[in-house]
């Protein structure tokens with residue numbers, strides 16, 4: 001569909017899960033919305049493609065737990081509007097050394113927020129999972145009911161379809177190269193690589209791993225959002241044991257707070273395989289990826305799989321790997337804020353989802369729509385997500401940040 005670009009209320013740049021859920025939210029509120037994407041829709045070059053993302057409420061920080069609870073409700077609302085499922089509920093199982101401070105903070109947060117949970121010792125874990133999960137003696141396990149798997153490509157497609165249904169215009173293969181304030185009409189002008197321009201009253205920038213590049217080009221401001229290339233690994237469940245690792249058999253989504261930090265989902269997308277990656281990756285330029293599996297040793301992961309799953313999963317080597325991008329901030333909190341400066345409240349940026357944003361896409365879309373439509377977001381404390389927390393680092397000099405992102409493992413997912 002050709003689009004003239006007149007009378008737009010909101011231009012959303014970047015059609016990953018965040019941009020797509022935002023376009024849905026703004027279109028649903030009657031805003032004339034245009035969603036622009038540099039590649040094909042549903043491409044595999046960003047962060048929102050693939051077959052599974054975990055949803056869990058077990059965060060040490062209360063503000064994320066609240067967002068997950070709202071997101072879970074919004075996932076269900078959206079899927080009842082579209083008529084198919086993208087969110088499959090399972091319990092979440094967190095495990096780690098009993099004294100691990102993050103795991104203890106998770107337990108405190110569950111108590112404080114009245115999130116139903118059980119804390120189990122290793123023998124109780126063995127019994128609960130009928131011998132499928134085995135923990136070292138000094139570890140504990142925490143089961144929470146609010147968990148599940150979201151199917152990413154299907155979920156992005158759902159939000160794009162719902163946005164269209166509510167009247168949004170979607171265009172792909174359009175790279176945005178600049179955003180300028182329109183001093184004559186007010187609002188903003190969005191310029192593309194092909195020489196087109198679009199005028200809109202407001203603009204939302206959700207460009208994932210390209211955020212640092214685009215913001216630098218538009219404002220000169222350095223936003224410390226570092227892309228990491230990460231590798232997802234799938235492992236073969238031993239013959240005859242496949243049924244024990246499915247959702248139907250009660251197998252949970254899981255995270256291990258030991259070193260390295262490991263996470264995974266029940267066997268789902270590839271029958272007989274289970275997804276078990278290490279959380280982390282290597283710093284990269286999103287336009288110059290290697291696409292190669294991580295160069296770091298998988299030995300600690302292999303040992304963990306062998307011991308934790310009681311020899312039921314073949315830990316000799318992954319049978320499939322996939323490449324994906326994280327966008328890390330120094331503190332691993334999101335960036336959700338007005339761009340500020342000459343743009344005031346006309347441009348909103350959302351990025352730096354630091355490998356744990358997918359589950360939050362519905363609430364992030366709601367917040368971004370609140371910000372562009374009403375100038376403020378209700379029911380959420382945005383102070384943790386402000387651009388201003390990086391102030392003083394205008395030259396890209398965030399203390400310790402390069403060291404941090406060059407580590408192979410990171411603490412959340």
Ligand SMILES: Cc1cc2nc3c(=O)[nH]c(=O)nc-3n(C[C@H](O)[C@H](O)[C@H](O)COP(=O)(O)OP(=O)(O)OC[C@H]3O[C@@H](n4cnc5c(N)ncnc54)[C@H](O)[C@@H]3O)c2cc1C
Pocket residue numbers: 013014015016017018019036037038039045046047048049052053054055174175176177206207208209210214230231232324325326350351353354355356357358359360413
């Ligand atoms: C392997 C892996 C596992 C993960 N696991 C989990 C998990 O279990 N649970 C969880 O909650 N989260 C998880 N995450 C994180 C989650 O997937 C991301 O936080 C989320 O997908 C980020 O979405 P996004 O829309 O910000 O970025 P993206 O999906 O990358 O979307 C940004 C879009 O902007 C486009 N764009 C960029 N520049 C321009 C431009 N100039 N003009 C036009 N378009 C542009 C890009 O092409 C891209 O399509 C995982 C991530 C990875 C990689």
